[in-house]
Amino acid sequence: MKDFRDKLVYITGGSSGIGLATARLMAAGGASVIIFGRRQQVLDEALRQIQSCGISAGQKFAGRSMDVSKRESVESVLSSALAEFGAPDVLINCAGRAYPRYFEEITYQQLDDTMKTNFYGIWNACSVLVPHMKLKGGAIVNVSSMVGFLGVFGYCDYAASKFAIVGFSESLKSELKKYNITVSVLCPPDTDTPGFATENLTKPAETRAISASARVMSSDAVAKELIAGIRKNTFMIIPGFDGKLTYFVKRHLPFIIDRVMGAAINKAQQRQG
Numbered sequence: 001m002k003d004f005r006d007k008l009v010y011i012t013g014g015s016s017g018i019g020l021a022t023a024r025l026m027a028a029g030g031a032s033v034i035i036f037g038r039r040q041q042v043l044d045e046a047l048r049q050i051q052s053c054g055i056s057a058g059q060k061f062a063g064r065s066m067d068v069s070k071r072e073s074v075e076s077v078l079s080s081a082l083a084e085f086g087a088p089d090v091l092i093n094c095a096g097r098a099y100p101r102y103f104e105e106i107t108y109q110q111l112d113d114t115m116k117t118n119f120y121g122i123w124n125a126c127s128v129l130v131p132h133m134k135l136k137g138g139a140i141v142n143v144s145s146m147v148g149f150l151g152v153f154g155y156c157d158y159a160a161s162k163f164a165i166v167g168f169s170e171s172l173k174s175e176l177k178k179y180n181i182t183v184s185v186l187c188p189p190d191t192d193t194p195g196f197a198t199e200n201l202t203k204p205a206e207t208r209a210i211s212a213s214a215r216v217m218s219s220d221a222v223a224k225e226l227i228a229g230i231r232k233n234t235f236m237i238i239p240g241f242d243g244k245l246t247y248f249v250k251r252h253l254p255f256i257i258d259r260v261m262g263a264a265i266n267k268a269q270q271r272q273g
C-alpha cells in the first residue's frame with residue numbers, strides 16, 4: 001500500500017503516544033481514522049488533534065472506548081465499528097503497557113495484565129477484523145518493541161509479550177499473503193510518550209543503566225517510519241539507526257550485546273553495593 005488517501009485506518013491505542021502520532025500522519029495523508037482506547041476523555045482530546053490534521057471534508061474520524069485485553073469488549077466495539085465504518089484497509093495494533101520490575105517483583109496479576117493487553121489484545125482485534133479485511137486486502141501493523149527481539153533486564157513479562165507478537169505476526173503474515181494483506185511488526189526503541197514516562201517510574205537501576213546511553217526518539221519520527229514500513233512492505237520495521245544497528249548486531253554478533261548490557265548491569269549493581 002503506497003497511498004493512504006481515502007483509506008480507512010483503525011488504530012488501537014490511537015489516543016496517545018506512537019498511536020496518536022500515527023493517527024495524525026494518516027489523517028494528514030487523507031485517510032479516515034478510527035481510534036480505540038479505554039478512556040473516552042483522552043480519545044476525545046486526541047480526536048480533536050487528529051481532525052485538525054485532516055485534508056478533506058470526506059474524511060471520517062471517530063474514537064471508540066474499548067479495552068483490548070477484554071475479548072467481549074473487542075468483539076462488541078469492533079463489530080459496531082465494522083457496521084458503522086466498514087472493514088479497515090489498515091489495522092494498527094498499538095495499545096500496550098510496560099511496568100519494568102525485577103522478575104520476583106512481577107506479580108502473577110501483572111504478567112496476566114501485560115499478556116492480555118500487549119499480546120491477547122492484538123489477537124483479539126485481528127480475530128474480529130481479519131475475516132472482513134480478507135475480502136478487500138490491506139495492511140496490519142502489530143506494535144512490538146526492541147524488547148521483542150532482545151530480552152532486557154527488568155522486562156520479563158513485557159519481553160514475553162513482545163516476543164510473542166513477533167512470532168504471531170510472522171505466522172499470520174504467511175497465512176494472509178494470498179488475501180493481499182501485508183503484516184508487519186513495529187519495534188520502536190525508547191520513544192518520548194506518556195507511556196514511556198510511566199515506564200520510567202518503575203525501572204530497576206540496572207534497566208535504567210542499560211537505557212541511559214540509548215537515544216530517545218520522538219513519537220512523530222517513529223510514526224513516520226511505521227508508515228514508510230507499510231509503503232515498502234517491510235516485515236520488521238525498526239525505527240532509527242541505533243535500533244537497526246542493534247537488530248543487526250543481536251542477530252549476527254549477539255555476544256557484543258551481552259557484553260555491553262552486562263557491563264552496564266555490573267556498574268549499576270556495584271553502585272548499589
Ligand SMILES: NC(=O)c1ccc[n+]([C@@H]2O[C@H](COP(=O)([O-])OP(=O)(O)OC[C@H]3O[C@@H](n4cnc5c(N)ncnc54)[C@H](OP(=O)(O)O)[C@@H]3O)[C@@H](O)[C@H]2O)c1
Nearest residue numbers: 013015016017018037038039067068095096190191193195
Ligand atoms: N514509548 C516507548 O518507548 C515504546 C518503546 C517500544 C514499544 N512501545 C510500544 O508502543 C505502543 C505504544 O506505546 P506508547 O509509549 O505510545 O504508549 P502510551 O503513550 O501509554 O499510549 C498507549 C495507548 O494505548 C491505549 N491502551 C493501553 N491499554 C489499553 C487497553 N487495555 N485497551 C485499549 N487501549 C489501551 C492507551 O489509552 P487508554 O489508556 O485510555 O486505554 C493509549 O491510547 C505500546 O504497545 C508500547 O509497548 C513503546
